[in-house]
Amino acid sequence: METSWSLHLLSEILSAFSTDDPDNLRNAVNRVTEAVDAEVGAIFDRDGITCCIGLSPREGARLVELADARPAEVQIRSGTLHTCWATIGKEQLVVGRLGDPFDVEERSLLRAMARSIELSIGLLRAISAERHARDEAHHDATHDALTGLPNRRLVLEGLNQALAREPQGQMQQVVLFIDIDRFKIVNDAHGHAAGDQLLINVARMLRESVRESDLVGRLSGDEFIVISQTATVGAATDLAQRIIEAIRRPIVVAGTELSHSASIGIAFGETGQEAHALLENADIAMYQAKSRGRGHWAIFQESMRAEARERLYLEGELRHAIENGEIESFYQPIYRLSDRSLVGFEALARWRHRQLGLLPPSAFIPQAEASEVIVHIDLEVLNQAAGAMARWQRIDGLADLRLSSNLSARTLNEARLQQRIAGILDSSELAPGSLYLEITETMLVDDIQSTTATINGLRDLGVRLAIDDFGTGYSSLLYLKRFPVGVLKIDHSFVDGLVTNPEDEMIAGAIISLAKALGLEVVAEGVETEDQRRIVARLGSDFGQGYLFGRPQGQKETLRLIEDYASSRRHHSHA
Amino acid sequence: MSESMGSSTTDSPRRWVRVGSSTLPDSQAALAEALQGIAGPTQPKLVVLLASPHYDLAAVAAGLRDGLPDGTAVIGCTTSGEIADAGSLRQSLVLWALGGEGISVATGMGQGDGQGLRQAATQAAYCLERLPQREHTVLLLLADGLCGDQMDVVRGAYDVASLDVPLVGGCAGDDLAMKRTSQILGDRVLTQAVVAAAISSEAPLGIGVSHGWKTASPPMLVTGSKGNVLASLDDRPALDVYLEFFDPPEPVRHDAAAFAAFAACHPIGVRRRDKIEMRHVSGADFLNRQLLTVAEVPQGGLAFLTEGDVDSVLEAAEESFKLAIGGLEGAPPVGLLLFDCVSRRSIFDASNLHEETDLIAATSGGVPMAGFYTYGEIARTKGAGGFHNQTLVTLAIS
Numbered sequence A: 001m002e003t004s005w006s007l008h009l010l011s012e013i014l015s016a017f018s019t020d021d022p023d024n025l026r027n028a029v030n031r032v033t034e035a036v037d038a039e040v041g042a043i044f045d046r047d048g049i050t051c052c053i054g055l056s057p058r059e060g061a062r063l064v065e066l067a068d069a070r071p072a073e074v075q076i077r078s079g080t081l082h083t084c085w086a087t088i089g090k091e092q093l094v095v096g097r098l099g100d101p102f103d104v105e106e107r108s109l110l111r112a113m114a115r116s117i118e119l120s121i122g123l124l125r126a127i128s129a130e131r132h133a134r135d136e137a138h139h140d141a142t143h144d145a146l147t148g149l150p151n152r153r154l155v156l157e158g159l160n161q162a163l164a165r166e167p168q169g170q171m172q173q174v175v176l177f178i179d180i181d182r183f184k185i186v187n188d189a190h191g192h193a194a195g196d197q198l199l200i201n202v203a204r205m206l207r208e209s210v211r212e213s214d215l216v217g218r219l220s221g222d223e224f225i226v227i228s229q230t231a232t233v234g235a236a237t238d239l240a241q242r243i244i245e246a247i248r249r250p251i252v253v254a255g256t257e258l259s260h261s262a263s264i265g266i267a268f269g270e271t272g273q274e275a276h277a278l279l280e281n282a283d284i285a286m287y288q289a290k291s292r293g294r295g296h297w298a299i300f301q302e303s304m305r306a307e308a309r310e311r312l313y314l315e316g317e318l319r320h321a322i323e324n325g326e327i328e329s330f331y332q333p334i335y336r337l338s339d340r341s342l343v344g345f346e347a348l349a350r351w352r353h354r355q356l357g358l359l360p361p362s363a364f365i366p367q368a369e370a371s372e373v374i375v376h377i378d379l380e381v382l383n384q385a386a387g388a389m390a391r392w393q394r395i396d397g398l399a400d401l402r403l404s405s406n407l408s409a410r411t412l413n414e415a416r417l418q419q420r421i422a423g424i425l426d427s428s429e430l431a432p433g434s435l436y437l438e439i440t441e442t443m444l445v446d447d448i449q450s451t452t453a454t455i456n457g458l459r460d461l462g463v464r465l466a467i468d469d470f471g472t473g474y475s476s477l478l479y480l481k482r483f484p485v486g487v488l489k490i491d492h493s494f495v496d497g498l499v500t501n502p503e504d505e506m507i508a509g510a511i512i513s514l515a516k517a518l519g520l521e522v523v524a525e526g527v528e529t530e531d532q533r534r535i536v537a538r539l540g541s542d543f544g545q546g547y548l549f550g551r552p553q554g555q556k557e558t559l560r561l562i563e564d565y566a567s568s569r570r571h572h573s574h575a
Numbered sequence B: 001m002s003e004s005m006g007s008s009t010t011d012s013p014r015r016w017v018r019v020g021s022s023t024l025p026d027s028q029a030a031l032a033e034a035l036q037g038i039a040g041p042t043q044p045k046l047v048v049l050l051a052s053p054h055y056d057l058a059a060v061a062a063g064l065r066d067g068l069p070d071g072t073a074v075i076g077c078t079t080s081g082e083i084a085d086a087g088s089l090r091q092s093l094v095l096w097a098l099g100g101e102g103i104s105v106a107t108g109m110g111q112g113d114g115q116g117l118r119q120a121a122t123q124a125a126y127c128l129e130r131l132p133q134r135e136h137t138v139l140l141l142l143a144d145g146l147c148g149d150q151m152d153v154v155r156g157a158y159d160v161a162s163l164d165v166p167l168v169g170g171c172a173g174d175d176l177a178m179k180r181t182s183q184i185l186g187d188r189v190l191t192q193a194v195v196a197a198a199i200s201s202e203a204p205l206g207i208g209v210s211h212g213w214k215t216a217s218p219p220m221l222v223t224g225s226k227g228n229v230l231a232s233l234d235d236r237p238a239l240d241v242y243l244e245f246f247d248p249p250e251p252v253r254h255d256a257a258a259f260a261a262f263a264a265c266h267p268i269g270v271r272r273r274d275k276i277e278m279r280h281v282s283g284a285d286f287l288n289r290q291l292l293t294v295a296e297v298p299q300g301g302l303a304f305l306t307e308g309d310v311d312s313v314l315e316a317a318e319e320s321f322k323l324a325i326g327g328l329e330g331a332p333p334v335g336l337l338l339f340d341c342v343s344r345r346s347i348f349d350a351s352n353l354h355e356e357t358d359l360i361a362a363t364s365g366g367v368p369m370a371g372f373y374t375y376g377e378i379a380r381t382k383g384a385g386g387f388h389n390q391t392l393v394t395l396a397i398s
Helices: A005-016 A024-035 A057-065 A104-142 A152-164 A183-190 A192-209 A233-248 A275-291 A302-323 A365-369 A373-393 A417-428 A441-446 A448-461 A474-480 A492-497 A502-517 A530-539 A555-574 B027-037 B057-067 B118-130 B151-161 B238-246 B256-264 B310-326 B354-364
Strands: A040-045 A048-053 A073-076 A079-088 A091-098 A172-180 A215-220 A223-230 A251-253 A256-258 A262-268 A297-299 A327-336 A342-353 A357-359 A402-406 A435-440 A464-470 A485-490 A521-524 B016-022 B044-051 B073-078 B082-084 B087-089 B093-099 B103-111 B136-144 B167-172 B183-185 B188-190 B193-201 B205-210 B220-226 B229-233 B268-271 B276-279 B281-285 B290-293 B302-307 B335-341 B369-374 B377-380 B392-397
Touching: A005 A024, A005 A104, A024 A040, A024 A048, A024 A091, A024 A104, A040 A057, A040 A079, A048 A057, A048 B151, A057 A073, A079 A104, A091 A104, A104 A152, A152 A172, A152 A215, A152 A223, A152 A275, A172 A183, A172 A192, A172 A233, A172 A275, A183 A192, A183 A256, A192 A215, A192 A223, A192 A233, A192 A251, A192 A256, A223 A233, A233 A262, A233 A297, A262 A275, A275 A297, A275 A302, A302 A342, A302 A365, A302 A373, A327 A373, A327 A555, A342 A373, A342 A555, A365 A373, A373 A402, A373 A417, A373 A555, A417 A448, A435 A441, A435 A485, A441 A464, A485 A492, A485 A502, A492 A502, A492 A530, A502 A521, A502 A530, B016 B027, B016 B082, B016 B335, B016 B369, B027 B057, B027 B093, B044 B057, B044 B103, B044 B193, B044 B369, B057 B073, B057 B188, B073 B103, B073 B136, B073 B167, B073 B193, B082 B093, B087 B354, B093 B103, B093 B335, B093 B369, B103 B118, B103 B183, B103 B188, B118 B136, B118 B151, B118 B193, B136 B151, B136 B183, B136 B205, B151 B167, B151 B193, B151 B377, B167 B335, B167 B369, B167 B392, B183 B193, B205 B310, B205 B377, B229 B238, B238 B281, B238 B290, B238 B302, B256 B281, B276 B302, B310 B354, B310 B392, B335 B354, B335 B377, B354 B369, B377 B392
Parallel strands: A262 A297, A342 A402, A402 A435, A435 A464, A464 A485, A485 A521, B044 B073, B136 B167, B335 B369
Antiparallel strands: A040 A048, A040 A091, A073 A079, A079 A091, A172 A223, A172 A262, A215 A223, A251 A256, A327 A342, A342 A357, B016 B093, B044 B093, B073 B183, B082 B087, B082 B369, B103 B193, B136 B193, B167 B377, B183 B188, B205 B392, B220 B229, B220 B302, B229 B290, B268 B276, B268 B302, B281 B290, B335 B392
């Protein structure tokens, strides 16, 4: 015997719910209404109609008003609407039919349908909550929490997929490896919250700079990635330039304007290439870009890989050298030109390599400057020299000897530089006033904002600054007024040309008189001949340094020089 | 134009219908011939174009734009056979024109996609809001029958039309190729779309629907079904159940074309409150042993395998016509528009194909009539549903 029609229509309703269908409720209302040949079906709550078919919104609203009374008949424009009401959780279902009233079977069917909709909705909510939690977990596992960008895992996944596809036409996969210049300094100087703001801003800039089809990700810390497709090298470098310019725009974080820049390495992929290999290429190119200064891009070339390997090797060797005490301080004397008296020494790094012997700075300093190793070298040299100088100053009549020691850009940007130098002064018992820290003029001018804080910190210690290699122009001189600079060192390239090139003499003369006007002492570097000495003295330079006066020497030889000098001074004064 | 394809002239000065048709193979020539047939006493308000898919539809639509006065709305679609005064046609072009002061028309369209036509039907139905409404209104819908669940066309249109406006129409065909159908609005040729004409009249409009199929099998539970795929009946593969029951000739068991021809006269019936609703079986998935239907056979429902014959189909045609005329409240009809399921046509052979249309022509007293063989019919007069299969839907204008 055929079972009741209503049972089957009820089971249709139960079957109709699908977790994939965003229009579940509307479809359910359609099915319920069609099942009993009704014209009107609606679900509503106290706030209004959720879904209604068969009536205009105005007539539908009237049904809501009648919800408490639940009348069996409602008069509408088209005639008498027989109604049947049922509860779905906090909502109500009403079905209306012109013509026949609902019989008992239909009324019980509609109640059962309402109940099944309620159960289905509950189940769907539970399912979608679970799905949502799963999706969220997946999102968390594949996205960076701070910026919301895909993380390394997803970037590698996306890049692998992109590299597996055959490129369309002339298009080629390109990876841009973006590194925020000196991010660590911003983080240390302004706090992690400011660093986070900066990263969020960079993420936004990157998203705005790329096409929708491009992938932007954050690999770690201040390293970002853009995966794109370009037809030409020019299009890729244009994109890199656009990103550099977008990131360069200053942002205000906690009332401070942060100016920053990014270096970008560009690498082009080939079908079938491994994603991590392509990323590595872009990383190597980024390194190259950084070596060109801040805010540059570079395109990966195979030769860079060898350089990178060499650099990594050397970096490792240097770390080893520092740990094993192979880095030594040498000392080059500085004399007052007017009376040829010894005023102090410049400390210079040497590497006493276990196989290669003594290496000059040119053999390792440029490489060391590309990494944090330089900070260790600078501080190691300063530490040795400060100790030596404190001892030398105790020699009779030499209490005023000064020490000049070099700070590279990275060291100057080292977050705890002030404390570390204070520590060195403390342990060596060297008077801060006799220490001159040499920095280059570009370091000073390049990033005045962040340098100012560091330099003010050093001034508070009582140490002074010497500007090394000065000579590219005296516009920078104006900056000098803002800092506790005591000494200007004229670059040896100027001194070289003094005898043969009258223009050099003019420029050097102008720089020296301006320095004098600012109350600075001037050291002429690279003085090798008597002619040069005479000219720099005539131009007003206070001090001279160079082979004419003495080469850099180790501690023992320097001590001998000092003792000889002291004894000749004593002899001279006695005589 | 031959005498048998000539225009009909049952006339009412305030409301009139003309039908023109042509079997000429050339698009322009066929259009020119059909246009002659619809020359009426006044400018037509609406022309419905029903054309075999072999015609250059863009050219026909452009020709209609140029050949009809400004202000005449045009909708249309491709077919799997046409109906005109002369009876059942193949490879022809038919125009059904409606005019007169007592008629108002507004047209609309909605573009769907492979996923379905609900939203498209809703958009098309908004033409109702541009229509100066008279006492009697109907929304005529022509939809792409190869696109999603066709129940959604009715649901989408009903969202706008609501219970006050009956829906009538059919799904475009493509001569049973089941690949691509076209819909026409003005001079635009669309696919995966719904086109609509809202017709309002000062006189009653009648709609009739009937199928004539009879249940052949015991009832079966629909145990697996989603969208247009009927996977299992009573927990067994639906295709196996179907073939076992009907035991058709060998080619039907593995040849797609042979199966489609057989299935056309053996639809699935779905138990509803007080009737059995037909679902046309459009094909089979021989690999997965599933049946493909043009509209959902809902999971959880009760289904029957059904069959029909010439007599039952003819009875249903008469019934559909009578129901439509009954809706005219005693007013005489001035024209008919028919939506006849393509599967009904396969019940007949060449010798008796004319019987269904002859029967209607004779019963109506020869009022102008046109129509087409569809992939699904729409007739909503009561209840919220109104998508049908295997039926003849008749729209009568008085």
